[in-house]
Amino acid sequence: MTRSDLAAVEEVNAEFYAAFEAGDLDRMSAVWAGGPYADKVGCVHPGWPLIRGRDEVLRSWALIMANTPYIQFVLTDVHTQVFGDHALVTCSENIITMDDTAGEFASLAGGSIVATNLFLRVEGRWRLLHHHGSPVLDQAEGDEE
Amino acid sequence: MTRSDLAAVEEVNAEFYAAFEAGDLDRMSAVWAGGPYADKVGCVHPGWPLIRGRDEVLRSWALIMANTPYIQFVLTDVHTQVFGDHALVTCSENIITMDDTAGEFASLAGGSIVATNLFLRVEGRWRLLHHHGSPVLDQAEGDEE
Numbered sequence: 046m047t048r049s050d051l052a053a054v055e056e057v058n059a060e061f062y063a064a065f066e067a068g069d070l071d072r073m074s075a076v077w078a079g080g081p082y083a084d085k086v087g088c089v090h091p092g093w094p095l096i097r098g099r100d101e102v103l104r105s106w107a108l109i110m111a112n113t114p115y116i117q118f119v120l121t122d123v124h125t126q127v128f129g130d131h132a133l134v135t136c137s138e139n140i141i142t143m144d145d146t147a148g149e150f151a152s153l154a155g156g157s158i159v160a161t162n163l164f165l166r167v168e169g170r171w172r173l174l175h176h177h178g179s180p181v182l183d184q185a186e187g188d189e190e
Numbered sequence: 191m192t193r194s195d196l197a198a199v200e201e202v203n204a205e206f207y208a209a210f211e212a213g214d215l216d217r218m219s220a221v222w223a224g225g226p227y228a229d230k231v232g233c234v235h236p237g238w239p240l241i242r243g244r245d246e247v248l249r250s251w252a253l254i255m256a257n258t259p260y261i262q263f264v265l266t267d268v269h270t271q272v273f274g275d276h277a278l279v280t281c282s283e284n285i286i287t288m289d290d291t292a293g294e295f296a297s298l299a300g301g302s303i304v305a306t307n308l309f310l311r312v313e314g315r316w317r318l319l320h321h322h323g324s325p326v327l328d329q330a331e332g333d334e335e
Contacts, residue, residue: 085271087280087306092327095267095280095304122240126230129274133308133320135232135240159240161232161306161322163278175278177306179324182237 051125054132054164057171058125061162062118062138068110074103078165078172089177091158115143130166131174135159138178157181196270199277199309202316203270206307207263207283213255219248223310223317234322236303260288275311276319280304283323302326 057076064072078086083099090109096102119139126133138158163175202221209217223231228244235254241247264284271278283303308320 087269089304089306089324092325093304094282094302094326097269124232124242128276131273131276135320137239157239159234159238159322161234161308161320163306163308175280175306177304177322177324179234179322180237181239 050127050132054125054127054134054171055123057164057173058123058134058136058162059120061173061176062120065106065110065113066117068113070103070107070110073106073110076173077102078167078174080167082165082167082172082174085174087175089179091178091180113142115141117141132164132166132171134162134164136162137181195272195277199270199272199279199316200268202309202318203268203279203281203307204265206318206321207265210251210255210258211262213258215248215252215255218251218255221318222247223312223319225312227310227312227317227319230319232320234324236323236325258287260286262286277309277311277316279307279309281307282326 060072061076064076077099079099084097086097086099086102088096088102088105090096090105096105117140119141121137121139123134123136138160140156140158142154142156157180158178159181161175161177162173164171165174166172205217206221209221222244224244229242231242231244231247233241233247233250235241235250241250262285264286266282266284268279268281283305285301285303287299287301302325303323304326306320306322307318309316310319311317
């Protein structure tokens with residue numbers, strides 16, 4: 046594992062969120078693995094069951110982006126491990142979004158998602174194979190104490 | 191990837207849930223990677239942020255198991271991919287649990303968790319490196335339609 050492997054993975058990880066922020070399905074499509082790996086692609090949106098398969102995953106992103114007029118991510122706690130042609134990135138997605146249901150009174154809302162992102166290197170390019178995002182509840186840790 | 195690789199990974203995946211059902215911290219400890227990989231271990235319990243490091247993860251399991259008088263899993267949609275010395279398992283955890291706060295009126299409750307489990311082969315034995323579980327909300331998919 047070289048420093049440049051880590052940097053290359055984290056660059057694609059950042060592009061995943063940038064594509065969502067831009068609402069750009071072409072960029073989002075370029076992030077995800079395809080070809081012989083299309084069937085292996087998987088995605089868990091917060092609160093959703095697993096979606097399997099590249100086409101189904103991209104369809105879900107089209108739907109979500111169409112319903113998200115504004116979203117911005119600040120990534121923290123980014124940790125990356127590279128093992129051969131696979132890499133695991135975990136990060137906290139600190140989200141600012143806008144609810145468009147209120148018209149001119151549209152409000153900004155925040156939230157925190159924890160993400161597990163698994164990447165695959167195909168012909169020298171890192172692609173996203175599996176994304177799992179889930180909401181962090183404020184009181185979750187305290188519940189057990 | 192051989193059939194026996196898949197079977198060996200799925201056996202350890204099943205043992206992870208069996209250890210939780212049994213409330214057996216020794217068995218749970220044996221499932222997780224350690225030694226040089228202890229710092230790489232990560233776990234997201236449903237609604238929690240990421241817990242990093244073998245000791246911290248096992249401490250969280252001790253706490254959760256101490257507060258779970260009864261839990262039973264039925265795993266469905268188990269999909270396994272093996273790549274070299276790593277393997278990805280996704281599955282649905284269909285849960286029956288018991289709430290002990292009601293004394294003799296203790297009630298059984300159900301729920302569904304989607305899980306992403308990443309395993310690592312160390313000296314021929316598959317160990318859990320990363321677990322991410324999150325609740326599946328009944329209406330989540332419908333929200334976007």
